[in-house]
């Protein structure tokens with residue numbers, strides 16, 4: 604942490620960054636999901652990329668007693684925090700499943716929400732499986748959040764990946780979800796068959812216009828047993844790898860955050876079955892970290908370029924919670940900057956924003972040891 608007492612070591616830009624910023628009290632209430640997977644149920648289409656069984660690591664269909672037992676288990680570990688928890692049905696097209704089965708699952712979850720013990724119910728579904736009738740049912744069951752798998756807003760990409768819905772379906776469903784007062788989550792994929800960085804940016808821009816409360820971004824991973832796998836094997840499709848996907852996803856992450864949209868997931872969850880069945884694509888267990896480090900590196904490079912900072916000793920000032928974000932995995936950012944000739948000393952200041960970087964190369968480098976993190 605950069606203490607006020609040390610400010611005299613700093614030149615004007617760094618002093619300003621510390622003095623002009625008001626400390627923000629970050630009060631965060633931790634939200635949790637009790638995830639219940641309803642794999643590949645209710646899907647009227649077989650999307651090119653989807654192998655839900657492998658993604659969720661589960662093929663059994665849960666029933667009411669499984670919902671109750673999952674919630675009871677979570678209750679023990681969450682204690683009083685259950686009020687911030689949502690019972691979440693993920694993995695398929697929840698609102699397109701057999702109506703009786705959907706009501707069985709909803710009723711089981713609903714008991715815990717209506718008693719006031721749990722915060723709500725979250726579910727994921729397809730954009731074309733939303734209607735007023737469905738939303739009425741969901742509202743009376745205590746559903747609070749609905750996530751739509753939009754994946755792309757480019758009609759050609761939707762068609763080529765056999766999604767079976769249009770971009771307009773995403774707009775219509777999102778509008779209805781807002782109108783009913785549910786929290787709206789949207790999911791998009793990058794690097795799909797027939798897509799490009801430009802089309803993925805377009806998708807992000809179109810989705811941001813729908814004002815989702817949350818976003819999930821998934822770079823495409825080719826799973827065995829899917830249409831994409833056949834296309835990949837026959838050489839008709841080559842998905843972007845992690846190295847190609849990180850700069851784009853970092854840009855999308857920044858973009859959504861700049862619009863005040865919370866990106867709650869970036870990259871697929873790691874699981875043994877996912878690793879076994881993936882054949883290609885941008886899977887990396889800590890994909891989000893890579894993207895966040897990329898944002899910080901780019902912010903540093905932007906400052907170096909716009910301020911014309913020459914190679915040599917520099918002081919970099921960042922938020923204390925962003926140290927590993929800035930240094931990067933295995934100090935990759937420090938190494939990159941080092942190769943460009945920059946010898947870096949890090950100061951921290953908790954009034955700086957998450958990705959904010961302040962650089963000074965004119966400060967007296969007579970720092971005290973404790974002020975220097977790296």
Ligand code: SF4
Pocket residue numbers: 643644646647648649650653654655694695696729752
């Ligand atoms: S709608 Fe969703 S769950 Fe169903 S096949 Fe497509 S991606 Fe998979």
